[in-house]
Amino acid sequence: MKLNLSILRKINDDINKNVASNFITNVVVINSSDILFSFSFNNKIKLLVSLNHNNPFIGFIDSGYTAHTELGQLNDNLRKYVKGAYLIKSEILNDDRVLKLTLHKSDDFFEKQTYYLIIELIPTINNIILLEESNKVIFAKHYS
Numbered sequence: 001m002k003l004n005l006s007i008l009r010k011i012n013d014d015i016n017k018n019v020a021s022n023f024i025t026n027v028v029v030i031n032s033s034d035i036l037f038s039f040s041f042n043n044k045i046k047l048l049v050s051l052n053h054n055n056p057f058i059g060f061i062d063s064g065y066t067a068h069t070e071l072g073q074l075n076d077n078l079r080k081y082v083k084g085a086y087l088i089k090s091e092i093l094n095d096d097r098v099l100k101l102t103l104h105k106s107d108d109f110f111e112k113q114t115y116y117l118i119i120e121l122i123p124t125i126n127n128i129i130l131l132e133e134s135n136k137v138i139f140a141k142h143y144s
Contacts, residue, residue, distance in 0.1 A: 003057045003121055008097055011058055015090040015101075018042055018060070024103070027083045029075040030067045035128075038063070039087070049119055051126040058099065058121060074128075077139040081105065081115055081130055097121040 023040040030036055037047040045060045069075055085103035093100050101117040114133035120126055130139040 002055065002123075003097060005092075005095065005097060008058070008092060008099065008121065011060075012090050012092050012099060014060065015047070015087075018045065019047065020087050020089050022087055024082055024085050024087060027075075027078045028067050029070045029072070029078065031070055032074075033126075035074075035078065036061075036065070036067060037082075049128075051119075051121070051128060053126065054123050056097075056121040056123060056126045058119065073139075074141055077130060081138060082117060085115065093118070 019039045019042050022042055024037055025040050025043075026038040028036040028038075033051045033053075035049045035051075037049070039046070044063050046063055046065065047058065048061050049058045050056060082103060085105035088102040088104055091100050091102075092098065097120070099119045099121065101119070103115045103117060104112050105115060107113050115138070116131040116133075116135075118127070118129040118131065120128070126142075128141050129137060132138055
């Protein structure tokens with residue numbers, strides 16, 4: 001089933017209802033295109049993001065699924081900025097298949113930093129982009 005805007009709206013609502021206001025306790029980069037997010041208070045489900053070239057998707061899976069992390073720059077950046085962050089909200093940008101997760105995380109000086117994780121779920125032009133509050137790009141990965 002292809003991810004269309006109406007399905008993404010439902011998933012966005014589910015993210016805001018089920019896992020917003022949770023800490024992201026773990027980020028697992030399963031392979032070069034699949035990322036699994038675990039949450040603190042709702043540990044019964046995990047969020048799977050697949051940036052597969054032709055069929056990107058996002059959805060919840062049962063928390064019983066486990067996977068090993070693939071090492072690399074994507075893993076390093078997601079663990080540094082996203083793991084341990086507090087998920088404030090999820091929103092769809094520009095009525096397109098682009099999801100924006102707003103995150104808060106305390107830095108080494110206990111100052112709250114805001115980050116945005118942009119997940120573009122458009123076939124053949126999938127991207128994941130991590131932004132600072134000022135919209136400066138920290139990290140970006142294009143999937144081709």
